[in-house]
Amino acid sequence: MTTEYTTRMGDGQRILMTREQILADLKEGMADAADLGEIPDLSEDELDKLVDIIAMPARMVGVEPGKEVPVTHDIGTIRIDGDQGNSGVGIPSSRLVGVMMHERAFGADTMELGHIDYSYKPVKPVISNEQQTMEVCQQNTIIPLLYGAMPNLGLYYTPDGPFQNPGDLMKAFKIDEARASIEGAAKHATRDITWIMKKMMSSGTDGINFDTVGAAGDGDMYASLHAIEALRKEFPHIYIEAGMAGELTLGLHGDLQYDGKVLAGMWPHQQAPVVAKAGANIFGPVVNTNTSRSAAWNLGRAVTFVKAAVKASSIPCHVNMGMGVGGIPMFETPTIDAVSRASKAMVEVAGVDGI
Amino acid sequence: MSKEETFKELADAVISCKKEAVDAAVEKARSEGIEPAEIIEKGLAAGMNEVGILFERGKLFLPHVMLAAGAMESGVSILEADMPTDAASKKLGVIVNGTVEGDVHDIGKSIVSTMLQSAGFEVHDIGRDVPLQDFIDKIKETNADMVGLSALMTTTLPGQKEVIEMLKEQGLRDKVKVMVGGAPATENWANKIGADCYAENASEAVTKAKELLV
Numbered sequence: 431m432t433t434e435y436t437t438r439m440g441d442g443q444r445i446l447m448t449r450e451q452i453l454a455d456l457k458e459g460m461a462d463a464a465d466l467g468e469i470p471d472l473s474e475d476e477l478d479k480l481v482d483i484i485a486m487p488a489r490m491v492g493v494e495p496g497k498e499v500p501v502t503h504d505i506g507t508i509r510i511d512g513d514q515g516n517s518g519v520g521i522p523s524s525r526l527v528g529v530m531m532h533e534r535a536f537g538a539d540t541m542e543l544g545h546i547d548y549s550y551k552p553v554k555p556v557i558s559n560e561q562q563t564m565e566v567c568q569q570n571t572i573i574p575l576l577y578g579a580m581p582n583l584g585l586y587y588t589p590d591g592p593f594q595n596p597g598d599l600m601k602a603f604k605i606d607e608a609r610a611s612i613e614g615a616a617k618h619a620t621r622d623i624t625w626i627m628k629k630m631m632s633s634g635t636d637g638i639n640f641d642t643v644g645a646a647g648d649g650d651m652y653a654s655l656h657a658i659e660a661l662r663k664e665f666p667h668i669y670i671e672a673g674m675a676g677e678l679t680l681g682l683h684g685d686l687q688y689d690g691k692v693l694a695g696m697w698p699h700q701q702a703p704v705v706a707k708a709g710a711n712i713f714g715p716v717v718n719t720n721t722s723r724s725a726a727w728n729l730g731r732a733v734t735f736v737k738a739a740v741k742a743s744s745i746p747c748h749v750n751m752g753m754g755v756g757g758i759p760m761f762e763t764p765t766i767d768a769v770s771r772a773s774k775a776m777v778e779v780a781g782v783d784g785i
Numbered sequence: 786m787s788k789e790e791t792f793k794e795l796a797d798a799v800i801s802c803k804k805e806a807v808d809a810a811v812e813k814a815r816s817e818g819i820e821p822a823e824i825i826e827k828g829l830a831a832g833m834n835e836v837g838i839l840f841e842r843g844k845l846f847l848p849h850v851m852l853a854a855g856a857m858e859s860g861v862s863i864l865e866a867d868m869p870t871d872a873a874s875k876k877l878g879v880i881v882n883g884t885v886e887g888d889v890h891d892i893g894k895s896i897v898s899t900m901l902q903s904a905g906f907e908v909h910d911i912g913r914d915v916p917l918q919d920f921i922d923k924i925k926e927t928n929a930d931m932v933g934l935s936a937l938m939t940t941t942l943p944g945q946k947e948v949i950e951m952l953k954e955q956g957l958r959d960k961v962k963v964m965v966g967g968a969p970a971t972e973n974w975a976n977k978i979g980a981d982c983y984a985e986n987a988s989e990a991v992t993k994a995k996e997l998l999v
């Protein structure tokens with residue numbers, strides 16, 4: 431009888447697969463990425479290695495000695511006392527305690543301070559609170575502590591902001607108006623993020639994390655790139671991390687460019703160079719998980735995309751690994767077997783510099 | 786320039802999403818003496834199909850598709866002048882044509898209207914996203930012989946079936962032929978819902994309408 435290995439579906443369901451089935455799914459996922467991104471396939475050796483990783487007998491796996499990479503946490507400060515809604519575990523504590531636990535107990539290499547809304551715009555009215563918390567956290571820790579949130583262009587559209595919702599305008603066939611709205615929102619977001627970070631830098635912040643860049647499409651990415659550029663100019667030594675929201679930059683505007691390149695339709699290997707050009711230190715590629723495919727299919731696809739991004743990037747790549755991204759099943763608390771396998775694959779096959 | 790090259794130029798103009806490019810390509814094709822129907826089906830519509838594929842692959846986005854759609858409409862309107870209907874001659878029949886409720890896709894439907902009209906039918910194009918009752922009202926008002934129902938999405942396809950039910954309820958079904966179309970519609974679907982015919986494209990729509998009405 432052929433040996434079957436326990437693995438997962440993209441929704442976390444436990445399934446059994448033979449080595450042949452695992453390889454077939456890896457290849458199919460790889461082919462999907464190679465086709466969409468017009469990027470190279472993985473080599474036979476790399477595919478074999480991925481089969482080995484998925485079929486490893488241990489429930490939890492790790493990288494080979496000497497291949498360890500830095501691990502950083504977004505939103506981690508509220509992951510301890512947050513509820514399931516923000517992937518927290520609901521233990522009453524403060525953000526300071528959250529940072530300290532990650533540094534001293536969990537071995538995080540860098541951390542991020544963020545606030546409960548986790549978008550830049552709503553930081554403005556509570557900026558003093560954020561500055562004070564940052565100062566206290568800095569006094570109690572030694573790891574690099576960034577300030578982070580989502581650029582979230584959506585908050586600049588009605589009813590939350592001053593610009594008309596481009597989705598509504600588009601539905602009314604008002605393309606030019608929709609585009610103008612996106613451009614206006616992007617300007618405001620760039621201005622807000624830059625202002626917030628000037629304040630946070632004056633309170634000893636080590637850097638900034640742009641989390642979920644492009645969540646509201648190409649305008650969101652455009653705003654982030656311009657904010658990165660402005661911050662790099664203002665603070666030559668600031669540490670800037672830019673992590674994406676999804677694998678493909680959606681074109682809500684369609685024509686926005688940075689460095690002469692159209693942002694809409696960019697895949698991770700095309701995003702990396704523009705993020706570097708804007709002045710970021712770290713690029714965080716994202717590959718989305720398909721819940722109705724196996725972990726093998728998703729991993730083959732994610733590793734293919736991320737490997738190409740690492741190759742194209744002039745700055746280190748810290749891949750986004752969490753629920754529903756990076757070949758990890760979409761599940762509130764992703765299972766350790768899938769998380770550790772996908773992470774090992776990203777480090778040893780895709781060649782990422784961090785997670 | 787060969788005809789094939791001209792068709793490619795027309796298609797590329799639609800893919801470029803630029804109205805000026807489409808208008809220029811249409812004018813050029815016209816001057817080469819190509820039939821309007823061919824310019825539309827083999828050139829512009831082929832380009833629009835490619836736009837759909839590029840959209841699905843994340844190479845083009847919604848604003849592009851809308852611009853391409855606008856550019857194509859502009860090109861078709863230039864050609865409408867070349868497809869005069871002989872107002873004096875007896876009409877082949879009266880047709881109400883529209884895109885069903887919930888669906889704003891109207892490029893294909895409008896082409897069908899134009900071609901039917903130029904073939905000699907009296908066409909009442911009632912637009913897109915049309916409340917189903919409006920089809921019935923217009924059929925009564927114009928004493929139509931046929932109704933054309935366009936749907937471009939799987940989600941709006943059932944609207945075609947509903948109109949047929951409504952025609953039955955109001956005792957009109959025997960008087961009016963029903964023709965359905967749009968990318969998700971098929972011959973099978975037409976049979977299933979009891980339509981009189983299905984047409985894959987505008988020229989087929991003309992042929993089928995003639996078969997049923999003339």
Ligand code: B12
Nearest residue numbers: 837888889890891892893933935938939966967968986987
């Ligand atoms: C252009 C387009 C648009 C334009 C439409 C502009 C306009 N004025 O029509 C815009 C950008 C507005 C648009 C919007 C949307 N679209 Co759209 N769109 C398309 C696209 C790319 C091309 C359609 C087209 O014009 N083709 C060219 C014409 C010439 O061909 P045709 O319409 O098929 O018509 C021919 C035949 O079908 C036939 N025919 C047509 N009607 C009739 C009627 C009769 C009686 C007969 C006999 C024959 C017939 O003859 C015609 C000529 O040969 C298609 C993809 C595709 N490849 O089909 C998606 C597509 C139809 N859209 C889709 C979607 C999802 C949407 C949106 C919901 C997108 C969104 N997220 O907002 C909205 C819809 C909103 C709504 N409520 O309707 C989906 C539908 C999926 C599904 N469930 O079936 C498609 C398939 C794309 C996709 N894969 O996602 N879209």
